[in-house]
Amino acid sequence: MRRGAVYHGCLMAAAPKPIPPNQQQALVDRLIETCGGAYSPLTRRKYFISGPQWAAAYEGQALFHAPTRQPVNFEEVIRQYGRIGIGHWCTHDTDVIPTEALGKEEQARIVERIKNSLRENGLECSMVTRPRRSPVPVRCCCERCTFPSTRTCEADIEIAKQHGRPTLKHCLEAKPFEPQAEILLPTSDSMLAFIASGLLKHPEMVGLNPEYLHELMWGGAPRAALARALLAGKLFHFDINDGYRLKHDVDIGVGLVNPLDWLNVLVLLRSHDYNGPFNLDFKPPRTTSNHGVFAVSFPTAVDRFITLWEMAGDVVSDPVIKEATGALKSGGGPVDAHDAQAVAAANRELLTLHELIAHRIFQILIGAHRGRTYSL
Amino acid sequence: MRRGAVYHGCLMAAAPKPIPPNQQQALVDRLIETCGGAYSPLTRRKYFISGPQWAAAYEGQALFHAPTRQPVNFEEVIRQYGRIGIGHWCTHDTDVIPTEALGKEEQARIVERIKNSLRENGLECSMVTRPRRSPVPVRCCCERCTFPSTRTCEADIEIAKQHGRPTLKHCLEAKPFEPQAEILLPTSDSMLAFIASGLLKHPEMVGLNPEYLHELMWGGAPRAALARALLAGKLFHFDINDGYRLKHDVDIGVGLVNPLDWLNVLVLLRSHDYNGPFNLDFKPPRTTSNHGVFAVSFPTAVDRFITLWEMAGDVVSDPVIKEATGALKSGGGPVDAHDAQAVAAANRELLTLHELIAHRIFQILIGAHRGRTYSL
């Protein structure tokens, strides 16, 4: 080992000449073209994928770090989403409406502009969210939680009646570390229990918007959390991204950290007919430029999602997995279910299939089920 | 969503008839054959892979859970490793020598049997380790740490002199949670600092044996920990397995949980010429049978490792990654290094390549660089 010569994360290569700034975008465009594997905008629009205003407009600021990108308005975001093939757009109200214009006439004018933009680019608005603007807490916790939820549902019922439209789906999103780690409703599970607690007036209108990374940040297994939400019939919306378990809220693009876990998540959702939105709630990294956001970040995130979703289809229809899971379900023969030793003996060799299935899913991830191998 | 109809982790399939116990091994063998992708024993032996006695002989016991497999002696383990193509074997002394026979005549007889077994099956012994047998600590910590290390080195120097052989490499292995989480040397880094502290008499003989999962269990990034060990010239041996960050010591087979992170680890090791052993320090799951241990667990673990190692070669030689990393190294032009704004402007578009590289590595993992895609 050459001591003192570790170059972590960057491979050795003869250093070429500096690349002048005005040639850099072209280089990025050429390399992303070389990568290949892009789906057409038309194909991308077949999936219920949404792009958030805040994700594309995020300027790269961080605690102790200044922004690295220029502001982008919603017309540009919607236009770019349309071009890429992201068929849905969502937003925080204050992403697009200045706080002081909320509820005023200006709001109506902005909403009109948004509608026009969406129509021109063939997008639909899939979701609007509002950050907590409630006064700083001086009352007790459960009152604070039940009150806004009930008030919002009742307002929706009223407006829906006026407009002759169905009521909306109302989602709670777990934010485990906000404000400071030790809160009353940190996880999707705590919210499921809260919805079922009897404290809400309209629990049937309220469900969950889990975020992959929020569950992981808390230390949970996202696919298990999703399974529990499905079990309760409460998986209404799903924020997709990636990151590290029990670390910060880094909001990396889907599939860039845990692609195998993502494959398992999508197998779960495909096989249980989840048909709600997949919302690209990630942050393009600070190192990506304004150009890169729409040239690299969003198209590659969409394409990794589509690839993993289709790969989940491979898993569901794979003959090895089908036969193995079938065998595990049928078991090893009729025995007295109360005689643990007899049950173990009847299934002993069959249970090896658990490990075989895990290996098979690895193979499907890397493409070995389609013959990928190395001749050595 | 069909409420109450969640089948987490197991796909729906028409339940076939029970599979009688005497047909189950054949089913497992047929399905693993169908999986394909196995390398030949000869190919497997080209890699410096070692199989531990304890891993193959582990009987599946766990806290509150009885064993699920029968005992296996070292002759059988070595024979099976030879058949599979695992060219090296390692052991704890007490895995093969009863505690009361240590240092006695019986030990010599057993060592002779081991040598014969290894010779007959074409294996070599790559490592022997001894669990802490030191008395329960009543002295202060640093004395306890320095004393055994120095004593072992000096004994080795003496024996090496007598036999005219070079001294051995002495490795410390971090076990973050043993005995109870808050210990003096929990991680590889703490051990690196300890080796360099001036307290050891022969620091040049002492290095590290990191285990992938131990670093992850502690919350670290294994590849960063390995990079630090490489930087210090102290990566002597490497235990390979998989598992979950900040959870228990589950010792899952390599690549079954974090294949992308594993790919990155192997890119680091390949590009820095690590040439020590890769030790299969995992535990076949409790659900795997004695038959399954050698029919599924070990061959698939070896093959996933080889595939990931060769895939790391794809990463190192990939033209997109080569050009992108080269461009990042050469930068965006000559600017005054003290003028942060000028430096940022000169590199702005280039830095998008970081995200592009991350996407490219995902592509190589799933085989998109060889044309894998879905037509939709």
Add this chain to the structure above:
Amino acid sequence: MRRGAVYHGCLMAAAPKPIPPNQQQALVDRLIETCGGAYSPLTRRKYFISGPQWAAAYEGQALFHAPTRQPVNFEEVIRQYGRIGIGHWCTHDTDVIPTEALGKEEQARIVERIKNSLRENGLECSMVTRPRRSPVPVRCCCERCTFPSTRTCEADIEIAKQHGRPTLKHCLEAKPFEPQAEILLPTSDSMLAFIASGLLKHPEMVGLNPEYLHELMWGGAPRAALARALLAGKLFHFDINDGYRLKHDVDIGVGLVNPLDWLNVLVLLRSHDYNGPFNLDFKPPRTTSNHGVFAVSFPTAVDRFITLWEMAGDVVSDPVIKEATGALKSGGGPVDAHDAQAVAAANRELLTLHELIAHRIFQILIGAHRGRTYSL
């Protein structure tokens, strides 16, 4: 700083002469007497504290480590609990009945012996639990979870009818890492949601037995988890111990790691009238001898609990905390609740009381509210 002279966790003292084994128990007894602060057995019995058979009989074995203590039978455990003043006893069925005797005539004989022991020592049995003995899972998860729970409830209803007694409380206890970290019902919250999911036939009979450390191991805030269980009316039983967040299941005695968090937990339980059992579900450390288990481990654990419980009473009745929480509840004056800025302005200075309360609880923990201070 004297380099190389760090003695972590042990203070410097002139080394006295060795203490012969036959004088060691006397030394321990004298020092625990010197510590003082012990409550009388009569006082201890006033609290609903239970001692588990398995805790006192635990022999100190660990993964890779042999037992350090001798076996203890239930007569001895019950006798010692009686002497110390632990008024309730609980057990796993297999702690006291050999697996092969379950449901056989021998079981009745053993139960009779237990009843006699309890009567003679003035204890009552507060809880019996059975480890999972169900066959290794081959069916899908939610069936497996609902089936045993429903079956157990129905059996209880039947037996209760026969004996003219009320039905029992049935508790689920979250074990986040068993078997291997990524499970369907890892936490108390996931269980709350499961109980409310509509899948159980008798949800009103089923509640929770949270364990302090299990919540902490998972990364949660135990007092928040308990608050959620209280909110759902499902806190039936509570296992008390201590340990480290996101580390192993170390089962340390209550208050030895997180006394301030424990104080907060008990303030919550006192102020919400929890009146179920506090079960001493810890493991005397491996370094403690058989003598030490009943001379040190159990009496000191009971006494720390009682002290913290009474201290929680100090918090509840403290005039500073009463006035500060009262002021926070009343707020800073009538303002339009929709005008966030006006609300903030009206409460601005009042909110400082949050930090003041945190400091006050620290003071109560260390006894500063009773005048403890240092003159310097």
Add this chain to the structure above:
Amino acid sequence: MRRGAVYHGCLMAAAPKPIPPNQQQALVDRLIETCGGAYSPLTRRKYFISGPQWAAAYEGQALFHAPTRQPVNFEEVIRQYGRIGIGHWCTHDTDVIPTEALGKEEQARIVERIKNSLRENGLECSMVTRPRRSPVPVRCCCERCTFPSTRTCEADIEIAKQHGRPTLKHCLEAKPFEPQAEILLPTSDSMLAFIASGLLKHPEMVGLNPEYLHELMWGGAPRAALARALLAGKLFHFDINDGYRLKHDVDIGVGLVNPLDWLNVLVLLRSHDYNGPFNLDFKPPRTTSNHGVFAVSFPTAVDRFITLWEMAGDVVSDPVIKEATGALKSGGGPVDAHDAQAVAAANRELLTLHELIAHRIFQILIGAHRGRTYSL
């Protein structure tokens, strides 16, 4: 249990009348006076405590949350620190010098104002730090780490020569999650190993500035990390605060979360003669007002530190702990150190003292060693 009546973290009290804004500061002042236990400014100045400019001037902003406090200039911070009795002040250069004024004439004028402020209020400057202003990384990691460290040391040597003063102590501070969790030097240990790696030109000038919470956030035991830094002779500076393991960088005031762990930390530092600064690197919570920062946050943080430091003195001099640790050091008698069973037998009962010591430290924390108890 009254279902639906959980008031987490706030105790029941009859709701008094609203407190008008202009009476709120007086209420806070009266209650903090009632709390008592404050040390005099003169006593506080006896300790090597420093207050950071950034901590007092922090305006309460957070990700997604606007500031809650007004800006405070350094004259006011220094004046308040002087009044409270915090004898040292430290700063980031850019906290007090606009980035564009760095190295310009304006810098000298500001430094002159700082000197005057410090002189007038009887403070000294204990430390100046500069945030990373290096260009966005395009070069390899280890070059980036070694280069600035070596350059800074050499500049210091040069300036020290010119001014005839000794060189400064140069500290590295681990920031485990910046920028995004998986970095090359995340912990104090990785930095210790780096300093000893041979890559630095002046390793003897470079040491550590660990922060209590940064070690905890990473999952480590802060006192073990500090012990390792002491072992290497590299504990130069210590940032004191509190927070939650493996959660965000919440920077809570010292002792408000983990007072027992803090007591243990200070026992370690007292008994190893650490004499560097204790830097109050916490953030007054967002709910605390400008008035509260100097009326509550800083004085109570200082007083908790002093109390815990003196309490650590109680631990060091406690007769029970002295005798128990002495007995553990002397052990149970002369035995053959190679005969593990004999060693265990000779020390068996003595080892119970480990648990007894843990209980004793709890007692000292709560004041039981001075007779605090509850008569029941």
